[in-house]
Amino acid sequence: MPAETTRRRGAALEADLLDAAWAELKAVGYTRLTMEGVAARARTGKQVLYRRWPNRAELVVAALRHRQGGSITDQVPDTGSLREDVLAVLRLMAERQRDIGQDVVHGVLAEIGPMRAQVFEIMRDVMATLLERAAARGEIPTADVPPRIMTLPTDLVRNEIVMRSEPLTEQTMSEIVDDIFLPLVTRRA
Amino acid sequence: MPAETTRRRGAALEADLLDAAWAELKAVGYTRLTMEGVAARARTGKQVLYRRWPNRAELVVAALRHRQGGSITDQVPDTGSLREDVLAVLRLMAERQRDIGQDVVHGVLAEIGPMRAQVFEIMRDVMATLLERAAARGEIPTADVPPRIMTLPTDLVRNEIVMRSEPLTEQTMSEIVDDIFLPLVTRRA
DNA sequence: CGATTTAGGAGACGTTCCGTCTCTTACTTC
DNA sequence: GAAGTAAGAGACGGAACGTCTCCTAAATCG
Numbered sequence: 001m002p003a004e005t006t007r008r009r010g011a012a013l014e015a016d017l018l019d020a021a022w023a024e025l026k027a028v029g030y031t032r033l034t035m036e037g038v039a040a041r042a043r044t045g046k047q048v049l050y051r052r053w054p055n056r057a058e059l060v061v062a063a064l065r066h067r068q069g070g071s072i073t074d075q076v077p078d079t080g081s082l083r084e085d086v087l088a089v090l091r092l093m094a095e096r097q098r099d100i101g102q103d104v105v106h107g108v109l110a111e112i113g114p115m116r117a118q119v120f121e122i123m124r125d126v127m128a129t130l131l132e133r134a135a136a137r138g139e140i141p142t143a144d145v146p147p148r149i150m151t152l153p154t155d156l157v158r159n160e161i162v163m164r165s166e167p168l169t170e171q172t173m174s175e176i177v178d179d180i181f182l183p184l185v186t187r188r189a
Numbered sequence: 190m191p192a193e194t195t196r197r198r199g200a201a202l203e204a205d206l207l208d209a210a211w212a213e214l215k216a217v218g219y220t221r222l223t224m225e226g227v228a229a230r231a232r233t234g235k236q237v238l239y240r241r242w243p244n245r246a247e248l249v250v251a252a253l254r255h256r257q258g259g260s261i262t263d264q265v266p267d268t269g270s271l272r273e274d275v276l277a278v279l280r281l282m283a284e285r286q287r288d289i290g291q292d293v294v295h296g297v298l299a300e301i302g303p304m305r306a307q308v309f310e311i312m313r314d315v316m317a318t319l320l321e322r323a324a325a326r327g328e329i330p331t332a333d334v335p336p337r338i339m340t341l342p343t344d345l346v347r348n349e350i351v352m353r354s355e356p357l358t359e360q361t362m363s364e365i366v367d368d369i370f371l372p373l374v375t376r377r378a
Numbered sequence: 379c380g381a382t383t384t385a386g387g388a389g390a391c392g393t394t395c396c397g398t399c400t401c402t403t404a405c406t407t408c
Numbered sequence: 409g410a411a412g413t414a415a416g417a418g419a420c421g422g423a424a425c426g427t428c429t430c431c432t433a434a435a436t437c438g
Contacts, residue, residue, distance in 0.1 A: 106299035159348045
């Protein structure tokens with residue numbers, strides 16, 4: 001029995017490892033994902049994983065990044081309407097939620113520690129861009145909106161993602177935008 | 190060496206177990222809390238724990254409840270001002286955050302599953318009470334506020350608790366109430 | 379008040395997974 | 409072609425899991 005004597009290396013191997021981690025994530029969830037499971041699925045040894053990522057959390061984060069491609073920053077929506085722009089951002093978050101799954105969200109949230117604060121800044125920057133464009137179009141009186149209001153829609157959606165089990169509905173997102181966010185940014189002295 | 194031959198039982202023992210769990214939580218945090226650690230601290234065996242709670246998560250939730258006493262529902266604030274009432278609720282949440290600690294929040298959040306949705310309902314009911322009283326006083330035009338706006342302050346505070354490492358500041362809470370919540374409930378047709 | 383039942387205290391057990399380590403060998407590099 | 413690097417495989421000690429069994433203190437009941 002002459003086994004496959006092709007031995008994977010470097011980037012090709014790494015991609016396989018991350019794919020295996022993702023598959024394992026989908027198969028058994030975050031809490032029951034083990035390094036041994038991922039290694040077995042990728043048909044390799046644990047050492048190969050530990051050589052690249054120091055622990056489960058880092059491996060999972062890397063797998064998510066690999067799977068999800070780039071950040072939201074890379075493709076900030078620009079539909080010509082503030083309402084649609086914000087909804088597009090929220091839909092992107094909802095999409096990720098659906099793809100990733102509840103327990104992964106919580107598992108990662110628990111273990112990434114200070115990396116969480118970064119999420120705020122990214123979202124603040126994205127929303128700032130949307131608001132500046134809206135102000136330039138004359139849709140809103142000014143883009144000088146307090147940061148807390150800027151991130152209101154994404155904060156609320158994140159709250160839904162973290163707290164609710166069911167996926168976000170289109171209605172929830174429009175309520176957030178139409179009943180809360182837009183009133184606050186349009187009526188401002 | 191005649192050891193203490195007093196053997197604890199029933200409610201007294203249970204209280205000791207929950208105290209031990211709480212102490213362990215403060216000492217080593219959620220992720221490193223073990224059933225063996227709690228049992229050792231309470232000077233008893235694991236079986237005594239497993240006889241009462243099926244797993245770590247349930248034990249910790251029980252310990253939190255035992256520690257925290259009642260729910261917010263038991264003492265809904267009534268200061269005569271909507272602003273102060275809401276702030277009082279938010280301060281209570283902040284207090285608990287400080288007492289419990291970040292990793293416990295995430296750990297519990299990850300493991301309590303469907304119990305999370307319950308939190309929403311509790312907060313919605315509390316806020317509904319506050320709004321009704323405010324409407325009766327004539328502070329706001331109507332208590333008929335959409336549920337999403339009702340729970341806005343508590344949702345935002347929860348988002349801060351989950352995402353930020355630092356404890357909530359008084360300023361954050363007033364921003365949420367003064368810049369976001371009150372404008373939305375006072376100016377309504 | 380003695381017999382019976384219940385449940386606490388203690389720890390052994392098999393299991394799983396951790397993270398480290400060692401060893402052989404395929405591939406890369408020079 | 410020789411030397412170096414890292415993949416593949418698995419052994420290892422350790423921690424904690426959840427189950428189980430034993431002994432006995434305390435509660436219950438006749």
